[in-house]
Amino acid sequence: MGKHVKEVCKIFIWFMVGACFFTVCLHFIYKEFQEMHRYDLPEGPAVKVTEEGVPWLPFDFLKGE
Template sequence: MKRIIWDVCKVTIIFLGCTFLFYYGLRAMHNEYEQYHRYDQPEGPAVKVFSEEERFIDRLHLFFRLGE
């Protein structure tokens, strides 16, 4: 009986330790990426890959081809 109680205590302690480690790891990652500015202008030799000037027929062709 003592052996079963000791095993349950060990599993509980390991589970709580892993849970706290996971929780504080997620909090640390959240704090790191919360200060990351995603919408800043790109630095270096950036190239624009999306064109705003798109003809209606090209858009219609893409609609039928991809099923948007």
């Protein structure tokens, strides 16, 4: 009986170590992606995108107005 309890405790400890390691790795990956500037202004010969609505559309409630 004591051998089974020892094995269960060993498995539980290894599971907790693995879960903590996985959580720390996810935290560092999340931090790395947060530091990326995904929305920097484009440099070089980039095309500017503009949003132009349809002024003659009679259904203004469809545009959210």
